[in-house]
Amino acid sequence: MRQSDAPKDEAAPDASGPAFTKRSLAAQALGRIDPVTKGVVAPLHVATTFLRDSDNGYSSGFSYARPDNATVREAEAVVAMLEEAPAALLFGSGMAAATAVFSALEPGDHVIAPRVMYWGLRRWLQAEAPRRSLDLDFVAMDDLDALRAALRPGKTRLVWIETPGNPLWTVTDIAAAARLAHAAGARLAVDSTAASPVHTRPLTLGADIVMHSATKILNGHSDVVAGVLATAKTDGFWERIAAIRSGSGAILGPFEAYLLTRSLRSLHLRAERQSANAAALARRLHDHPHVAAVLYPGLPDDPGHAVAAGQMEGGFGFMLSIRVAGGEEAAIATAARVRLWKRATSLGGVESLIEHRASVEGPDTPCPPDLLRLSAGIEEVDDLFADLDAALRAAH
Template sequence: MSHTPPALTPQTLLAQALGWIDEETDALGPAIRPATTFLRDPADLGRAGRSFTRDDNPTFLQAEALLAALEGGEGGLLFSSGMAAATAALHTLRPGAHVVVPTRLYSGLRHWLATHGAAWGLAVTEADYGDLAGLKAILDARPADLVWIETPANPLWHVSDISAVSELAHGCGALVVADNTVATPILTRPIERSVDLVLHSGSKYLNGHADVVAGALVAAPGQGALLRRLAAIRNDYGAVLGPFEAWLLLRGMRTLKLRMETICRNALAIAGMLQDHAGVVEVLYPGLASHPGHGLAATQMSSGFGGMLSFRVAGGEPAAHRVAGAVRTIRQAISFGGLETVIEIRRGMEGPQSHTPPDLLRLSVGIEAAEDLIADLTQALAA
């Protein structure tokens, strides 16, 4: 296959999907290969080649290569979901390994660590990454085997200093994994800040159309051995993405830059309106100067501050339910990263152990006209 030169910008790399051309047909669009098994040479069964789709389906390759190029990594792997990718990274550890995670962490991963991770024998410590001296003290007291970064962190959008956390983690020999789902490589490239492994829930912004469940891992340059180990874990646990889903993921990625530009503009406009609204008591969005992580976000995020924001309204939880139920253009739904703007009361999805305030409304901003979204929120707040 032909490849585009590495000097091209992310927008061109995405639009052309690295410029790969189907060798059999010269088609510009990628093919879907649904086959589960591939012809072998009976005279040489051990020869290099494809054998079974769990390892070898070629539909994965273009999306994996494109994501690796965007993140500046050595290579990438697609998984059946973001959780499958996350747990694959954790399964590189041995029982008894020490994992350090931020106090603000995706609830699904927190639940896995408290249940399956505990049964696996992992020791987990939560740390406030805003307190680097406190994080260092934790790592000095018990060196970590893996340090997890999520920034901006769902759903309060705390911003962690990726370079500083990575430096402390590498100081005790830990592997550093960064969840880059919210920022995407359009806004943040964690590998450039010394992260070893980047995680994505491909179901969110990478796909962007809310019609695929997928996950991905990208390993930093020099982490080829880790990449091969993760590929073996993916195979052994059967956490492989289907060919059609891989094709849909690649299709969505081709507009990622354009979508993120619109989403970031819309989110900043909405956050500014909410901040000035008398019925809103708090707005959490890294793009606002009032956000405690704004300065750090401005150094780590380029071209915008993402499409995720949260806010709390006067009147507490009953008022939050009223606002969520009063929207007309915005949809009340879970998940994020799609074309449509959706709102949800996040704690209801996280369970009784959640640290999220019960009155917090999480907004995933889409690509609609900002004035329509602002008008809808304005009328919902007045309802």
């Protein structure tokens, strides 16, 4: 089975010609022209089964829809190009993608995950690692000394990091973490959902696998649930992940993959606008009388700023959090008073979202009770600030 190998035709960009930018290639979804209709948008393939050849083979490369699909390959190819990866795999959700990596490990393997990370995966690890006989440690990944101390050479098989880390937006040095992991004989996997390949490409910094909840900014329109993995090399571990996707039926549906390819064509424009909005909001909220702290790696006084500046390009992402002066009650009251911002879970969409995370994550969350998580959309930043400013003032 081929991963991220989109159907080819003579109208695709000539590899022997100029080296086009990722922005241009993504805008045209790699430039493929449908060979039948000459349409500039690839067709949607929904077939679940495929005709055998007279010799009982499958010369088309497709046999059944559970392990593979032509429309899924189209989106995988664009993600692989963006991440500079030889292969990518799409899954039915970000959780399906992430858990496939851990499921590919052997019983008894030692794994390290961040203390600050997506709460759904942290909760899954806490419940499932013992059942799968995985030895699990949570570490403050922005502290390389703590990571170094947690590694067990010859025993640690996977180091999972998330940078920036949801919802405190802590930053992990990907290149340094990769060196430490590899020296111990472990792979490094990076959840780069909050960065996007527009701003960070972990594989070029030494990571072995990069994961995205494609539900978020890769799709960006709050109408697709998807996950994706991209790999630095198609080794046995990668083939194991592919087999898990096939065996568990975790592939993304073709219609969702079609929508994702549509969205990837505008990713650079959206990511740049959303990052610029987040940065402007962070600066304006930094000295707001009703904001106790702004958590955003783009601010010069943020603890992760120097590392982020070294590994992020063209901005610091679209996510920030604020700690509201007045505590939990004022934070919840602020979220209740916004008009333009939407009180909703998720992030990365073109609409700006606000959420009181401690209420969602429960008592074991590392999230302070006065924190509001903000996902900056593409609206006018003056409107976003005015709405939030009015809500903050009304809540106090």
